[in-house]
Structures are given as C-alpha cells and as structure tokens.
Amino acid sequence: MKRIVSLLLVLLAFTGMVSAQKLEMYYYKQENQEGLKKLVAQFVKENPGITIDMLIIPNDADATMSARAAQGKLPDILQMQSYSRVQEYAEKGYLVDLTKQPVLGKVVDSSKPSVTWNNKLYGLPMDFAGIGIIYNKDIFAKYNLKVPTTYRELDKACRTLNEKGITPFAGLLKENWSMGHFITMVHTSLLAEKGIPVSKFIADMNAGKTSYGVVDTDKLFAVIDFYRKNMDKNAEEMAWNEQVASFADGRAAMMVQGLWSYGAAIGANPKINCGFVPFPVFNDAKKNVFYADVDSCFGVSAQSSPEKKAASLKFLEWLATPQAQKIWVEDYKLTLSFKGADVSKLGGPFVDLMTNVNKNGAYPWAFASYPTAVFEDACKNGAQQYVFNKKTADEVIADIDKQWAANRKK
Amino acid sequence: MVQKPATRRANFVMFIAPALFLYALFFLLPFGQGLRISVTNWDGLTPKTPISMPKAEFEEKILNRIESEKDRDYVLSIYTYDEASGEYSRLSIRGLKRYRLERIIKKVGYSPDLYRDVGLDNYRSIFRGQVDERFYPRRYEQVNFNANSDLPQEVDGASYEKDFLTKLTPEQKDLASQFYVKRGKSYILAPGKDEFNIEDPVWMLPEVDSGAITSAAVDDFIAGVKKAGLGQNEAAFAESKGAFVAQGKFAAGSLPVIDKCAQELFSVGKFKALLSEKWRVTKTDLGVIGFTIFFALGNVLISNFLAFWIALALDQKGVKSRNVLRSIFFMPNVLSMVVVALIWSFLFFHLLPQITGIQTWMSDPAKAPWLLVFVSVWQSSGYYMVIYLAGLQNIPQDIIEAAMIDGASPRQRLRHITLPLLAPSFTVCIFMSIANALKCFDLVYAMIGPSGYAVGTVPFVMDIFFDAFARKQAGLANAKAALLFLTIAVVTGLQLKMMKKKEVQL
Amino acid sequence: MKFRVKPVHFLEAFMIILAFLYLFPILFVFLSALKPDAEIMLHPLALPSKLYLDNFVKAWTVMKFPKTVLTTFLITLFGVAGILLTSSMAAWMLARTNTKYSWVLYSLFAFALVIPFQIIMVPLSVLASDMNLTNPQGLVLLYWGLGAPMAVFMYHGFVKSVPKELEESAAIDGAGTGYIFFKIVLPLLKPITVTIAILDALWIWNDYLLPLLIIKQGTLQLAQMAFNGQFLKEYGPLTASLVLSALPIMVFYLFEQKYIIKGIAAGAVKG
Known part of the structure; x- marks a missing residue:
C-alpha cells in the first residue's frame, strides 16, 4: 500500500508541478488583468532573481482570502480594496508597515488616508477612480441635450430621452454592488450638504453617537427612486455585462459607474464617444462633484519570509518608475496615485475626471471606510431590497445602524 | 475458518485503516473543528x-x-x-x-477579542429568533410607493388596480382618476399632476434664473411644501411658502406663479399620501429556512417523479433509441454546476423574454424559486433516472409475464408489481435527493449570489457562507452549519427508517 | 410488412423531444463557442455565421491548455485510483465482517454523505496547510479522504450482492486475505468500480472550491475563471473554455457509460 502511494506521489512529482521558490501575487481586478500581467512580465525581466506567480480570484475573494489568512499563508503581494480591507488586515497584523518605504513618498498625499491605519501606512495606493455618469456624447448631441450639471437638468434630460425612446440609465440591479455604491455615494453628498465631514461621521458611527439617517433620507431615497425609474425596464435582470452592453449599443444614453466600465464599453464598441460628469444630487451645480478616491492598493504580507518581503517591496518600488507608470496607464488603463502622473493617454472621460477633480474637488468613497460587513450586507443588500420593494426606506436605515453597531471599529 | 482471530483482526484493520484514516483526518476532524468554532465569536479573520x-x-x-x-x-x-x-x-x-x-x-x-468562547450563545440566538430577519419565514408589507419620491410617470396597471384602486372609497377613487389614466396595461400620470411640470414655472422665474434667489432656497421651498402636502398641514404649508416669498426679491408677477405651484404641490400631496398608504401588499418571505425547505421539497418530488417517469418510458419494449436517450438524460451531470448556472442565466436573460415577451424571470420572487428548482431538476434527474432504470431492469421478466397472463392491466402491473419491487430504488433516490437539495450551494450561488436576499432565494448553505465571509460571523456560521447537519441527518435518517420498513413489508 | 404506428412510437417521439430539451443548453454552449462575443449577444440562438475559432485559440493560450489539462488529468486519475483502492478494501471488509464495529464504522462513513462541503472548508484548508499538503499531491490525498464516504457506501452495497461462496472456498484452500481480495473479489466488483470511477472523475474534474483553496491554480476549472469574472464575462472565450474542459470528461463518460447503470443499480439499490 505504502509503496503504491509513494510511487503515485513520485509520478506526480515528475510531471513538473512542483513549483520553485517565487512570489505569489493576488489580484482581483479581473477586467484589467492583461495590463497587470504585462507589468509583472516587465518587472520579472528586469529582476532575474524574482518570479511572480499571479493568482486571480475574481469570485469568492473574501472566502479564499479568509481561508488563506487562517492558513497563515496570505500571498506575498496583495491587491486590496482601499480603506476597510486594508484596515482590517492591518489591524489583525497581516500587513507590513510601509510608512518608511521610499515609494510611499512618491504618492500624492491625498491618497494616503486610503491605506492608513493607526497613523501608519499599510498599502501602496494605486488607482484613483471616479464614479459618476458616463454619457454617450453622440446621443446627447443628436437630441440637443445639455450635459446635466444639476439634478433638475438631469431629470429634464431623462424626460427627453424617455420621449425619444432611449433609456436614460443603463440598468444594473441583478448584482447588488452597484446599488451599494449608489446609496452610499448619494449619502456622502448629503453628508456634505449637512456640513458633516465623512471622517467625523464614520467616527461618530463607530462611537454609536449618530445614525445613518442623520442626512436628508427623504432626498436619499427619492434620488434612488428617480434613478430606478429611469433605468431599463428589466434592470432587475441585468448584471454588469448587460449594463455595459445596453450602454455600448446606444440603447441607453448614460450609465452611473466608475471608469472601469468605460474600458469595458469601449471594448464592446470602439466607436462610442463618451464623456464623464458627476452625478448631480443637488440643484446647486457647485455641490455636485465626482466621487473619487483610491480604489485599490498593494500590500505586502507580514508573514512572508524576510527575503520574500524584500522582493515584494522591490516590486512596489518598481511600480513608481516611469516605465511602470507608462505600462500602468497604457495597458492597465487606469489612473494612478503617483505625483505628477501623466494620464492624458487614457482618453476623454479620464481627462474629464482629472480636470473636474482638480478644479472642484471630490467626495471620498465613504463606503470604503464603513466596516466591511456593513457595506457588503446592510448597504448593498439593503439598497437592492429597497429597489425590489422588499424593504422600506426606514428599514434600510435601521438595518444599517443595527449592523454598524454590531461591527463597530475600534 | 482457517484464519486465526488475531490474523483476522489484523486484516480487518489493514483493509479499513487507509480509507478510515484519511476520511477521519480530512472529514471528521475539520467537522469537529467547525463545531469548536461554533461556540466562539470568531470573525473568520482574527x-x-x-x-x-x-x-x-x-x-x-x-x-x-x-x-x-x-x-x-x-x-x-x-x-x-x-x-x-x-x-x-x-x-x-x-x-x-x-x-x-x-x-x-x-x-x-x-x-483575542474576536476569537473568544461564547458558549452556546450562537445557538441560542438562532433559536430565539435573534439572527437576521431574513433567516426566518416572515410576513412583510410591500410598500409600492415611497411618499417622499415624485409620482412615477407610469405604474404597473395590474397591481395598481388590484392592490390600490379596489381599496378606495368613491371619493378617493375620484381623486385617483384625476392622477392616473389607464393606457394599455399601465396607468399614466396626467401631465398636469406631474411634479416636475408643476415646479417648472418657479424654476423659470427670472429671479431664480438670474441667481438672485438661490437654488437651495427653491429646493427648500419645494421640499417644505411637498412635506406639508403629505400631511395636508396648512400651517406648515403657509410657513414654507411664507419663508420663500419673504426673501423679498420677487417681482409682483412672480408671486402668483409661486402661489399656483405651491397650491398644486400641496394638493398633489394628498394623493401621494393616499397612494403610499393604500398601495401596499402583505407578502410572505420564505426566508432562508422557508426557501431551503421549498427547494428541497420541489427537488425531491419533481426530480424523482420525472426520473422515474423517464426510466419507465425508456424501459418500454420497442423504444429503439434507449441507449442514446439514456446518455443524453445523464449528460447534464457531466457539467460542473458553475457551467450549468452560467448557461441557464444566459438563457433566462436572453431567450425567455424573446419567446414569452415577459421581461422579469430570475428577479421575480414568484418565479425565481421555481426556476432554480427547474435547473436543479434538469441537472440531477438523469442521475436518479439511471438508478430507477437499473431497478426496473432488475425486475425479473417472469413475474411480469405471469401477471400479464393473469390479465393484469398495465396500471395494475405498475401498482402491484413495479412499484413495490422498485422500493429500494426509491429509498436510495429520495435519500440522495434530500441530502443533495439541502446541501445545495454552487448552483444558486452562481445563478443569483447575494442578490438572493432581495429575491428570497437564499438556501441554507449560502446563508452560512455569507455569514462566515461577508458578515464576518464565522462562529454563528458554524453554529448554523451544525444545525443544518443535524437536520439533514434526522430527516434522512427518518426517511431511511420508514422506507426500509416499507420495503420489508412488501 | 407494413410499418404501423404504435403508442410506443409516440412515446419515443416524446422522449426524443424531451431529450432535446435536456441537450439544448449543452448545444448552446458549443454554438456560442464558435461565435464572436457580439454575435452571441445579438443572435444567441442562431448558427454561427462563419467558422470562428478565435475563442478557442484564446481559451487555449490563456488557460495554458496542454499543461492544465495534464495537471487536471493527473489529479483526477490519481484521485480516483486512490479512492477506488482504499474504499473498495474498506467496504469489502466492512461488508464481510458481521460485527458491531463494522456496523458502527459503516455508519460513520455514511454520516459524511450529509455534510455540506462548505462547512468543513476553512478548517480543512488550514489542516492541509499545516500538513504541507497545499500542492497537487496533497490535493490528491485530500480527495482520497473526501471521496471515501460515497465510494464506501456504494461498494458496500455492491459487495453484499456478490455471493460469498467463491471467497469462502478460496479461503478453505488457504488463500490469504490479500490474494482473495485482489485476485477474486476485485474483478467481481468491476461494474461498481467503473461507476464510482465515472462519478468521482466527474466530481474531481469539475471541482472548483477545493483546488482553489489548496493549489490555487493549475486545474481547468480554475483556469476558466480568467473569463468568468465577477463583473466581466467574456462569453465567447468562456464557452470555448467550457467546451475544451468538458470534452475530455464527456468522451470518457460516453465510452464508459454502459457500465454506469449496472454499477449504480447494484451499488445504490442494494445498499
């Protein structure tokens, strides 16, 4: 018996599946994988001693990472969502403190809060992303529509589009994340209207001193209803693919999305001519700015061997080189958080984003600072259940409060 | 016999040890560790x-x-x-x-704070109904219109008539008829009652257009009047309007415009309040528990019935394509659940609306559970069919022939010979289908994912999965898992016991 | 002789229609694999307008198909072989000894049939990591343990239907237990062995979660995920990758399927 087992094992070993020592890098942005592969290939070429094994887990990311953390074997380099994910992993001790790494000196200061926990930096902020309205310029020109800067103008544009038989917003209700973004972003705007800084709001929530309903919730849900009313009729059936298809085909004139969706739309229809404007929550145009923040970052596992840590840090340092930045922009096709980064090659909507943010500022991605369970469940599922008429506005707010209380961050 | 007891024992151990050891190590040990976690408050990451x-x-x-x-x-x-x-x-x-x-x-x-023994707290909170309400079956009120939002341009006719109009008094009906007019299958909002149109003249006022009056002031005025309208609160109405007019920069010609807009918004409020209050339906949400039971029952009944029926048909003499058909019916088993889910999701989205003209399928709480059962039956029935077919082919031909000579009709033969002799097949198929349906995860996860909470199609294992990884409650997840295991064990145990008893009697 | 339409012909016709419904989604995958993404969206049901093989080319290269298919094949092969060997031995011994222990042990095996995998997932992956089993060889070992309950359950049933006399006379002739099992019993178990082999091969070949946790990449199911993103689904290459990864196992099934009925029947029905 034993002999058979060892024979089998030897046979397996001979097939060359036993891997050599190398770094393992986990990433989740499947839609940008080609660019990342190119980056890694270039890095490995320049650093012959290091190889990087790329591990993509687009689905089940939380489950797999939890299992890996429990195994004590997180990948050496981790791509993470900014804020909460970083804070969570940093709090449990899984991440290397990068505060003193030279590369962190090269990122713009405004991106640093996204990777900060306990006054230390635990990640290298990478792509700066904006969420707003991606609109089809040709459709707007054809019907002589003004690009909306206020809520009322948006309403007006939607009415005209509806009359012309064009869906205003490409729908996405089958997956819950988009509505999760939407509710939390409108909420962020409304916080600003009340003059409450996001950081204070989050701290107060964590201290149990305020409620999610501190903002004008009537307006919050009225905007959600308005958004839903102007989507495709079968938006509940539509996932991201279908949303992008609806927009790229010109069936819908706008989609409320991050610029990662622009890449997909242009992939589906290279001829589409797009612009990017903030989603106007208010009738005061000045208050309508983009929701823009650091989307993802790279961290290094604190439990890797010192040699692997050093190699991983080398990769992070390398990302700031002009050559890496060039590949990042041209192939990864997202903006980046390094000082003086040139993103002009990314195309119109990206330029719209950067110009607008530089001029008018931006609202942060507050949801990234919520406790992950609150955003993942109470916000995403709550907003979706509201749209499906399964929960009332009050219930959604009460649920968020309840779950936040149970998941307070210290 | 020839062997000494010691040798026999040694052989017994040697033969069983490898399988038992690996099984105990990779199955029982992790299961035990799961039980251990179920009495902690672990978040799954600490x-x-x-x-x-x-x-x-x-x-x-x-x-x-x-x-x-x-x-x-x-x-x-x-x-x-x-x-x-x-x-x-x-x-x-x-x-x-x-x-x-x-x-x-x-x-x-x-x-650590989040890896501490909490005794039976997790179990207690499940039994006391303290975990998320979505876990249990419940009644809830579906509110079809949020009074704080604008009136929709178009509403679904069927629900508007059945769930709203029928509840109204004649005067209220009269009011409703000023707002919504039937067109085709929908009701359309009368243009004069459209809040956007009502507000428009105020926005067009030269004072507002020039910026002398801020848009925030207009917003406040409109919001205030609307709010007053909902409660038909005359005092609040006067106050909102007064505060706006008191800004004092309006030309004389502007004031009637403001007044008209305010009056109309105020009167619309009455209907909005009515619509929000009456257009409600009490619905049942199966919850995680209810859906799991529904899914299991549907699966067990339908897949067994279909599998048995197909087996019976294929067993008829004269069915020439039997072997090919058999292979085809089993074919869905060859595909992974993820693939199955992907194909059907695509077909439900692209094909069903084209064929039927009905737009919503997987997102409709009334249809989604059935569609999931359908896909699951499609995948699993071939497997059970094979078991039934094998059982049928094991029935000795002479018994059937004897019955035919005695003049038994096909129906009688089915009832008195085939069914009793097929009892072992039923026992096994029902056992496996109960266990598999209660364990179901991949299919529903790939077809609906977390949106299942909105549609009401979250099976038990998926809920456990979300508890553990999205809601960071690994302890509670493991407690639920232990209870699920217990349930499956008891249900299948009872089923086996009952059916084995039947088998013996026959 | 004239052809007469009999009720059984209607029945057969009906069954053929039903079979088409069963087959239709699978055909759909094959069709889609031969179309560009845009065509899949616009005309999901139409035949491909022209032969379009780019999806396969892309799927082949991105999945590193030859290497991946070899890895998957080896894992499946050794996984199945180990399950068959250890489980048949255990099940035979349990079925042939009529003691309290054997009943208890048999029940212990059957107990696992009702445990959902997701429940043991995290502890199991930690255990595998602790034992340094997070490699293909380790994965194979895990499958031996995880596959045991079903295999023992089915073998046990089958062994009971095999007459004892042959083994008894061999024992009287002085044959050792090993000889009896491997030379006499195992050949008799062929139908059920093939059945379990098919079912376990399907399971291991199509498994996603365990390989993801243990070896992270390298099998067909994991490689497919490059096209099946949380957000972005590239239907063309995805369906092509589905065809590529399902074909070997389908061919295997079609060749071996005539055994499956005999085996499942014997194993399950008499269990």
Whole structure:
C-alpha cells in the first residue's frame, strides 16, 4: 500500500508541478488583468532573481482570502480594496508597515488616508477612480441635450430621452454592488450638504453617537427612486455585462459607474464617444462633484519570509518608475496615485475626471471606510431590497445602524 | 475458518485503516473543528495567536504569565522583538509548532477579542429568533410607493388596480382618476399632476434664473411644501411658502406663479399620501429556512417523479433509441454546476423574454424559486433516472409475464408489481435527493449570489457562507452549519427508517 | 410488412423531444463557442455565421491548455485510483465482517454523505496547510479522504450482492486475505468500480472550491475563471473554455457509460 502511494506521489512529482521558490501575487481586478500581467512580465525581466506567480480570484475573494489568512499563508503581494480591507488586515497584523518605504513618498498625499491605519501606512495606493455618469456624447448631441450639471437638468434630460425612446440609465440591479455604491455615494453628498465631514461621521458611527439617517433620507431615497425609474425596464435582470452592453449599443444614453466600465464599453464598441460628469444630487451645480478616491492598493504580507518581503517591496518600488507608470496607464488603463502622473493617454472621460477633480474637488468613497460587513450586507443588500420593494426606506436605515453597531471599529 | 482471530483482526484493520484514516483526518476532524468554532465569536479573520503586538502588552498579557521556562523560551523562539516598531511579531508558522503555540497562549488566558468562547450563545440566538430577519419565514408589507419620491410617470396597471384602486372609497377613487389614466396595461400620470411640470414655472422665474434667489432656497421651498402636502398641514404649508416669498426679491408677477405651484404641490400631496398608504401588499418571505425547505421539497418530488417517469418510458419494449436517450438524460451531470448556472442565466436573460415577451424571470420572487428548482431538476434527474432504470431492469421478466397472463392491466402491473419491487430504488433516490437539495450551494450561488436576499432565494448553505465571509460571523456560521447537519441527518435518517420498513413489508 | 404506428412510437417521439430539451443548453454552449462575443449577444440562438475559432485559440493560450489539462488529468486519475483502492478494501471488509464495529464504522462513513462541503472548508484548508499538503499531491490525498464516504457506501452495497461462496472456498484452500481480495473479489466488483470511477472523475474534474483553496491554480476549472469574472464575462472565450474542459470528461463518460447503470443499480439499490 505504502509503496503504491509513494510511487503515485513520485509520478506526480515528475510531471513538473512542483513549483520553485517565487512570489505569489493576488489580484482581483479581473477586467484589467492583461495590463497587470504585462507589468509583472516587465518587472520579472528586469529582476532575474524574482518570479511572480499571479493568482486571480475574481469570485469568492473574501472566502479564499479568509481561508488563506487562517492558513497563515496570505500571498506575498496583495491587491486590496482601499480603506476597510486594508484596515482590517492591518489591524489583525497581516500587513507590513510601509510608512518608511521610499515609494510611499512618491504618492500624492491625498491618497494616503486610503491605506492608513493607526497613523501608519499599510498599502501602496494605486488607482484613483471616479464614479459618476458616463454619457454617450453622440446621443446627447443628436437630441440637443445639455450635459446635466444639476439634478433638475438631469431629470429634464431623462424626460427627453424617455420621449425619444432611449433609456436614460443603463440598468444594473441583478448584482447588488452597484446599488451599494449608489446609496452610499448619494449619502456622502448629503453628508456634505449637512456640513458633516465623512471622517467625523464614520467616527461618530463607530462611537454609536449618530445614525445613518442623520442626512436628508427623504432626498436619499427619492434620488434612488428617480434613478430606478429611469433605468431599463428589466434592470432587475441585468448584471454588469448587460449594463455595459445596453450602454455600448446606444440603447441607453448614460450609465452611473466608475471608469472601469468605460474600458469595458469601449471594448464592446470602439466607436462610442463618451464623456464623464458627476452625478448631480443637488440643484446647486457647485455641490455636485465626482466621487473619487483610491480604489485599490498593494500590500505586502507580514508573514512572508524576510527575503520574500524584500522582493515584494522591490516590486512596489518598481511600480513608481516611469516605465511602470507608462505600462500602468497604457495597458492597465487606469489612473494612478503617483505625483505628477501623466494620464492624458487614457482618453476623454479620464481627462474629464482629472480636470473636474482638480478644479472642484471630490467626495471620498465613504463606503470604503464603513466596516466591511456593513457595506457588503446592510448597504448593498439593503439598497437592492429597497429597489425590489422588499424593504422600506426606514428599514434600510435601521438595518444599517443595527449592523454598524454590531461591527463597530475600534 | 482457517484464519486465526488475531490474523483476522489484523486484516480487518489493514483493509479499513487507509480509507478510515484519511476520511477521519480530512472529514471528521475539520467537522469537529467547525463545531469548536461554533461556540466562539470568531470573525473568520482574527488569528488565534497574535501576529504582532506592542512590547508592553505582549509582556503583560502573555510573556509574564507563562509559568514554564521551556514554554517561555519556545514563545520567544517564535516571536522576535523589533526595536524600530517596538513590537513583538512572528512569521507564519504551521503544523505542530502552531498547535503548541496556541496551547501555550491559551494556557495564559489570552484570547483575542474576536476569537473568544461564547458558549452556546450562537445557538441560542438562532433559536430565539435573534439572527437576521431574513433567516426566518416572515410576513412583510410591500410598500409600492415611497411618499417622499415624485409620482412615477407610469405604474404597473395590474397591481395598481388590484392592490390600490379596489381599496378606495368613491371619493378617493375620484381623486385617483384625476392622477392616473389607464393606457394599455399601465396607468399614466396626467401631465398636469406631474411634479416636475408643476415646479417648472418657479424654476423659470427670472429671479431664480438670474441667481438672485438661490437654488437651495427653491429646493427648500419645494421640499417644505411637498412635506406639508403629505400631511395636508396648512400651517406648515403657509410657513414654507411664507419663508420663500419673504426673501423679498420677487417681482409682483412672480408671486402668483409661486402661489399656483405651491397650491398644486400641496394638493398633489394628498394623493401621494393616499397612494403610499393604500398601495401596499402583505407578502410572505420564505426566508432562508422557508426557501431551503421549498427547494428541497420541489427537488425531491419533481426530480424523482420525472426520473422515474423517464426510466419507465425508456424501459418500454420497442423504444429503439434507449441507449442514446439514456446518455443524453445523464449528460447534464457531466457539467460542473458553475457551467450549468452560467448557461441557464444566459438563457433566462436572453431567450425567455424573446419567446414569452415577459421581461422579469430570475428577479421575480414568484418565479425565481421555481426556476432554480427547474435547473436543479434538469441537472440531477438523469442521475436518479439511471438508478430507477437499473431497478426496473432488475425486475425479473417472469413475474411480469405471469401477471400479464393473469390479465393484469398495465396500471395494475405498475401498482402491484413495479412499484413495490422498485422500493429500494426509491429509498436510495429520495435519500440522495434530500441530502443533495439541502446541501445545495454552487448552483444558486452562481445563478443569483447575494442578490438572493432581495429575491428570497437564499438556501441554507449560502446563508452560512455569507455569514462566515461577508458578515464576518464565522462562529454563528458554524453554529448554523451544525444545525443544518443535524437536520439533514434526522430527516434522512427518518426517511431511511420508514422506507426500509416499507420495503420489508412488501 | 407494413410499418404501423404504435403508442410506443409516440412515446419515443416524446422522449426524443424531451431529450432535446435536456441537450439544448449543452448545444448552446458549443454554438456560442464558435461565435464572436457580439454575435452571441445579438443572435444567441442562431448558427454561427462563419467558422470562428478565435475563442478557442484564446481559451487555449490563456488557460495554458496542454499543461492544465495534464495537471487536471493527473489529479483526477490519481484521485480516483486512490479512492477506488482504499474504499473498495474498506467496504469489502466492512461488508464481510458481521460485527458491531463494522456496523458502527459503516455508519460513520455514511454520516459524511450529509455534510455540506462548505462547512468543513476553512478548517480543512488550514489542516492541509499545516500538513504541507497545499500542492497537487496533497490535493490528491485530500480527495482520497473526501471521496471515501460515497465510494464506501456504494461498494458496500455492491459487495453484499456478490455471493460469498467463491471467497469462502478460496479461503478453505488457504488463500490469504490479500490474494482473495485482489485476485477474486476485485474483478467481481468491476461494474461498481467503473461507476464510482465515472462519478468521482466527474466530481474531481469539475471541482472548483477545493483546488482553489489548496493549489490555487493549475486545474481547468480554475483556469476558466480568467473569463468568468465577477463583473466581466467574456462569453465567447468562456464557452470555448467550457467546451475544451468538458470534452475530455464527456468522451470518457460516453465510452464508459454502459457500465454506469449496472454499477449504480447494484451499488445504490442494494445498499
């Protein structure tokens, strides 16, 4: 018996599946994988001693990472969502403190809060992303529509589009994340209207001193209803693919999305001519700015061997080189958080984003600072259940409060 | 016989040991560890032993409390002190080393905040109904219109008539008829009652257009009047309007415009309040428990019925394509669940609306559970069919022939010969289908994912999965898992016992 | 002789229609694999307008198909072989000894049939890591343990239907237990062995979660995920990758399927 087992094992070993020592890098942005592969290939070429094994887990990311953390074997380099994910992993001790790494000196200061926990930096902020309205310029020109800067103008544009038989917003209700973004972003705007800084709001929530309903919730849900009313009729059936298809085909004139969706739309229809404007929550145009923040970052596992840590840090340092930045922009096709980064090659909507943010500022991605369970469940599922008429506005707010209380961050 | 008892025993052990050892190691041990986790408040991410800790805390909570010198040396061989950060930290450790460290640290009474024994709290909260309401079956009121939003341009006719119009008094009906007019299958909002149109003249006022009056002021005025309208609160109405007009920069011609807009919005409010209050339907949400039972029942009944029926048909003499058909019916089993889910999701979205003209399928709480059962039956029935077919072919031909000579009709033969002799097949198929349906995860996860909470199609295992990984309640997840296991074991145990008894009687 | 339409012909016609419904989604995958993404969206049901093989080319290269298929094949092969060997031995011994222990042990095996995998997932992956089993060889070992309950359950049933006399006379002739099992019993178990082999091969070949946790990449199911993103689904290459990864196992099934009825029947029905 034993002999058979060892024979089998030897046979397996001979097939060359036993891997050599190398770094393992986990990433989740499947839609940008080609660019990342190119980056890694270039890095490995320049650093012959290091190889990087790329591990993509687009689905089940939380489950797999939890299992890996429990195994004590997180990948050496981790791509993470900014804020909460970083804070969570940093709090449990899984991440290397990068505060003193030279590369962190090269990122713009405004991106640093996204990777900060306990006054230390635990990640290298990478792509700066904006969420707003991606609109089809040709459709707007054809019907002589003004690009909306206020809520009322948006309403007006939607009415005209509806009359012309064009869906205003490409729908996405089958997956819950988009509505999760939407509710939390409108909420962020409304916080600003009340003059409450996001950081204070989050701290107060964590201290149990305020409620999610501190903002004008009537307006919050009225905007959600308005958004839903102007989507495709079968938006509940539509996932991201279908949303992008609806927009790229010109069936819908706008989609409320991050610029990662622009890449997909242009992939589906290279001829589409797009612009990017903030989603106007208010009738005061000045208050309508983009929701823009650091989307993802790279961290290094604190439990890797010192040699692997050093190699991983080398990769992070390398990302700031002009050559890496060039590949990042041209192939990864997202903006980046390094000082003086040139993103002009990314195309119109990206330029719209950067110009607008530089001029008018931006609202942060507050949801990234919520406790992950609150955003993942109470916000995403709550907003979706509201749209499906399964929960009332009050219930959604009460649920968020309840779950936040149970998941307070210290 | 020839063998000595000692040899026999040795053989017994040798033959059983490999399978038993691996099974115990990779199945029973993790299951036991799961039970252990179910009495903690673990969040699924916190390590049992700290990865890094400030020096003072580490010494106070751990190092100084270790009694044995050997243990202390051992801990210090794993944790290293870093001057720069002032922290003790450790790299990844595995296997026995880790177990030893965990034992030592447990002995000194340290446990992380989110990996602490909580006794039976998790179980208690499940039984007391304290976990998320979506877990249990419940009645809830579906509110079809949120009074704080604008009136929709178009509403679904069927629901508007059935769930709203029928509840109204004649006067209220009269009011409703001023707002919504039937067109085709929908009701359309009368243009004069459209809030956007009502508000428009105010926005067009020269004072507003020039910016003399801020848009925030207009917003406040409109919001105030609308709010007053909902409660038909005359005082609040006058106050909102008064505050706006009192800004004092309006030309005389503007005031009637403001007045008209305010009056109309106020009157619309009455209907909005009515619509919001009356257009409600009490609905039942199966919850996780209810859906799991529905899914299991549907699966067991339909897939067994279909499988049995197909087997019976294929067993008829004269069906020439039997072998080919048999292969085809089994074919869905060859595909992975993820693939199956992907194909059907695509077909439900692109094909069903084209064929039927009905737009909503997987997102319709009335249809989605059935569609999931359908796909699951499609995949699993071929497997059960094979078992039934095999059972049928095991029935001795002479018994059937004897019955035919005795003049038994096909129906009688089915009832009195085939069914009783097929009892073992039924026992096994029903056992497997109950267990598989209650264990179902992949299919529903790939077809609906977390949106299942909005549609009401979250099976038990998926809920456990979300508890563990999205809601960070690994302890509760494991407690639910233990209960699920117990349920499956009891249900299948009872079923086997009952059906085996029947088999013997026949 | 004239052809007469009999009720059974209607029945057969009906069954053929039903079979088409069963087959239709699978055909759909094959069709889609031969179309560009845009065509899949616009005309999901139409035949491909022209032969379009780019999806296959892309799927082949991105999945590193030859290497991946070899890995998957080896894992499946050794996984199945180990399950068959250990489980048949255990099940035979349990079925042939009529003691309290054997009943208890048999029940212990059957107990696992009702445990959902997701429940043991995290502890199991930690255990595998502790034992340094997070490699293909380790994965194979895990499958031996995880596959045991079903295999023992089915073998046990089958062994009971095999007459004892042959083994008894061999024992009287002085044959050792090993000889009896491997030379006499195992050949008799062929139908059920093939059945379990098919079912376990399907399971291991199509498994996603365990390989993801243990070896992270390298099998067909994992490689497919490059096209099946949380957000972005590239239907063309995805369906092509589905065809590529399902074909070997389908061919295997079609060749061996005539055994499956005999085996399942014997194993399950008499269990």
